[in-house]
Amino acid sequence: MRGKNLDGEWGQQLPLWGSTQAGLPFPTMQIYRVSQITAYIKDLFDSDYALQDLWLEGEVSNYSRPASGHVYFTLKDERAQIRCVMWRSQAERQTYLPQNGEAILAHGRISVYEAGGQYQLYVDDIQPAGAGLLYLQFEALKERLAAEGLFDAERKRPLPPFPRRLGVVTSPAAAALRDIVNVLRRRYPLVEVVLSPTLVQGDEAPFQIVAAIEALNQHTDVDVIIVARGGGSLEELWAFNDERVARAIYASQVPVITGVGHETDFTIADFVADVRAPTPSAAAEMAVPDRQDLRGAVEGWRRRLAQLMRGRIEKERRALRYRTQVLRRFSPQAQIDNYRQRIDDLMQLALAGLKHRLALARERLRTLDSQLQALSPLATLERGYAIARHLGTGKVVRSVAQVATGDRLEVRVSDGQFESTVAS
Numbered sequence: 001m002r003g004k005n006l007d008g009e010w011g012q013q014l015p016l017w018g019s020t021q022a023g024l025p026f027p028t029m030q031i032y033r034v035s036q037i038t039a040y041i042k043d044l045f046d047s048d049y050a051l052q053d054l055w056l057e058g059e060v061s062n063y064s065r066p067a068s069g070h071v072y073f074t075l076k077d078e079r080a081q082i083r084c085v086m087w088r089s090q091a092e093r094q095t096y097l098p099q100n101g102e103a104i105l106a107h108g109r110i111s112v113y114e115a116g117g118q119y120q121l122y123v124d125d126i127q128p129a130g131a132g133l134l135y136l137q138f139e140a141l142k143e144r145l146a147a148e149g150l151f152d153a154e155r156k157r158p159l160p161p162f163p164r165r166l167g168v169v170t171s172p173a174a175a176a177l178r179d180i181v182n183v184l185r186r187r188y189p190l191v192e193v194v195l196s197p198t199l200v201q202g203d204e205a206p207f208q209i210v211a212a213i214e215a216l217n218q219h220t221d222v223d224v225i226i227v228a229r230g231g232g233s234l235e236e237l238w239a240f241n242d243e244r245v246a247r248a249i250y251a252s253q254v255p256v257i258t259g260v261g262h263e264t265d266f267t268i269a270d271f272v273a274d275v276r277a278p279t280p281s282a283a284a285e286m287a288v289p290d291r292q293d294l295r296g297a298v299e300g301w302r303r304r305l306a307q308l309m310r311g312r313i314e315k316e317r318r319a320l321r322y323r324t325q326v327l328r329r330f331s332p333q334a335q336i337d338n339y340r341q342r343i344d345d346l347m348q349l350a351l352a353g354l355k356h357r358l359a360l361a362r363e364r365l366r367t368l369d370s371q372l373q374a375l376s377p378l379a380t381l382e383r384g385y386a387i388a389r390h391l392g393t394g395k396v397v398r399s400v401a402q403v404a405t406g407d408r409l410e411v412r413v414s415d416g417q418f419e420s421t422v423a424s
Contacts, residue, residue: 041119072085090124096128106123107126116345150247159257174228205239209240237261249273257277258277390403406421
């Protein structure tokens with residue numbers, strides 16, 4: 001009996017039981033090839049978008065990088081493990097590659113290596129677990145708050161053009177406060193500064209920052225608030241990635257400017273604030289007008305344009321990532337990836353087979369050499385025998401009947417030869 005398989009082709013079917021009952025036909029089961037099932041499972045993996053863009057955390061083991069330049073390793077935790085591969089082109093772009101025993105975060109997609117019949121992670125980025133985990137927490141909180149509308153440009157309020165009173169949320173001992181005061185004195189000495197002191201790093205900092213912002217809103221009539229601190233590491237700036245601080249900025253009744261870290265530092269507070277300044281000094285410059293109003297206006301438009309461009313670029317990047325995932329599913333690149341790894345496997349098998357054959361050939365050669373030595377006439381001469389030949393004919397003398405008195409012979413022994421004459 002025959003029926004259709006997973007690919008719509010006709011294949012053999014076998015009965016489940018050996019006899020019929022009441023004239024009913026044999027129930028049948030479909031017989032598939034291993035490659036058909038594996039290809040079907042691979043398509044299930046590749047069509048699941050949740051498996052095409054993910055981060056995995058674990059410990060590295062079985063790390064190897066053969067001559068092809070591709071990187072192979074296993075990522076494991078206390079309960080499970082998964083094989084991983086990173087192609088050479090992506091590995092060469094990495095600033096960090098792990099070693100066995102290191103905890104990492106690996107980004108990529110999960111698919112099936114058909115030749116080996118196993119699923120694995122195709123890695124395109126690797127980060128150390130510590131810094132990578134903070135980054136993932138940052139991105140997760142950023143995405144969630146953005147979905148709630150906390151980052152929406154429509155809710156961001158314009159700064160007052162001529163503030164009378166300005167609130168500052170920072171540490172009284174911080175250099176950021178001195179920088180802000182110096183800038184305000186130079187640009188707009190008419191403004192009054194109200195300090196709401198707080199810690200700017202550590203476990204207690206988020207609570208104090210929230211309290212300082214709320215105090216300025218409830219007990220003062222400031223026109224704008226600057227939330228600031230100097231530069232530092234990701235961990236030192238982490239208080240400004242706290243959800244409580246973000247919601248306090250969002251709930252502020254007056255506009256908020258953030259000036260946290262250096263120009264390259266971005267925090268969740270920056271995205272929620274009405275204005276993000278690259279440094280505390282720059283925050284002070286944005287809060288008050290400059291004597292050169294025209295110059296200040298041009299600078300404001302430049303910053304606004306940069307903000308819009310960043311939003312557009314991020315939107316296009318998301319669209320590109322989606323299209324890339326769709327194209328990857330239908331691209332022949334998946335087969336090429338499998339062939340790449342298959343070539344590595346076959347090269348290893350061929351190398352092992354060649355070494356085995358060479359070992360067998362050497363052993364056979366040693367055996368033949370031993371046999372040849374055993375059968376060599378030189379070995380016989382070593383035991384005290386000699387070979388006699390007629391000088392005239394060169395024939396080997398095998399019997400006394402072949403010589404006569406006076407015949408001259410050439411006698412060969414183990415270490416040379418000499419002539420002799422047959423006596424009576």
